[in-house]
Amino acid sequence: MWKRKKLAVVLHAIDDVFANAAGEKNAFVVTRPPGHHASSSSSSGFCLFNNVAIAARYAMERYDVRRVLILDWDVHHGNGTQEIFYQDRNVLYMSLHRHDGGGFYPMGEPKDFSDVGEEDGVGFSVNVPFSSAKMGDLEYRAAFMKVIMPIAYEFNPELVLISSGFDAAAGDPLGEYKVSPETFALMTYELCGLAGGRTIAVLEGGYNLTAIAESAQAVVETLLHRAVVRKLVSAREQFATKKPQLHPEAWTSLRKVCHKQESYWSCLMGFQRLIGESSGSTLLDRKGRPTPTSTPKSEKTSTSSSKKLLPTPPSTTPRRSPRIAASQKKTEKTDMQKLEEEMARLMNPK
């Protein structure tokens, strides 16, 4: 019975959002256990039923919705959700998750940047995997602004569902990431600009009650006010003498995602070169391997400008004037004649 009630809450949120005009209603669904690891046939990783996937299907069947965006910011990849819609072009699944080269839960699942969907669904799974470091606000905001939102606008969804796990939040013992409530608020605000504001956030994982409470409050505040009401820049950041830097591994991840996904999303074309120049790192080929180094634009510019500004250095071999050269040539001819005359004399002695 409780399972039905739990699902009923998610479906009720769909009904409520579509019973009103676009922009009038959104929702935050507080439900446990989470759902995004559950596939269509089996439970997995604390998840029994995939609440978000069921909600998406329900909206498509009941309200004739053709384009659903599922954004999953739980620190774990939502392998169940991705599997359910892996061949479906009507549902765009995007996930930001801790990857660690495939070694983070769920292990052995297709969750890398190269896993983009199959058949009709190719390009409709977008994975932003983070490895090698504990990511936080800067990395999540960069991924959101440079990858998630451009693709989301190009897809132009009619409904946005957020798999809203808070185990990437600072203080979570499983995620070990450092995402602040302010960043969850910012990401919510950005997503509210889509689908006429038809946004439903559904609770997924999260294992630190304080972090869940603060992060959820930030999301709900943003949904209620349709604006970010939190101060996004802390005083410490504002007055810091050293500018915070994105972790290089985050740049690498974003570039790999963009290079793979630019075949399907025109908004990403050219992004790799742009981000490569700004980060000063190597460009990647389609498989994510470094390409041969090309001459940086700045270097080319400095070479051509130096040619204009600097005088031509003197040549080590002095150039002969045409008159001197002709005179020397004349002398050489005379010597040759002398030699020929001498040889002729020797061969024909008198």
Ligand SMILES: [Zn+2]
């Ligand atoms: Zn999780």
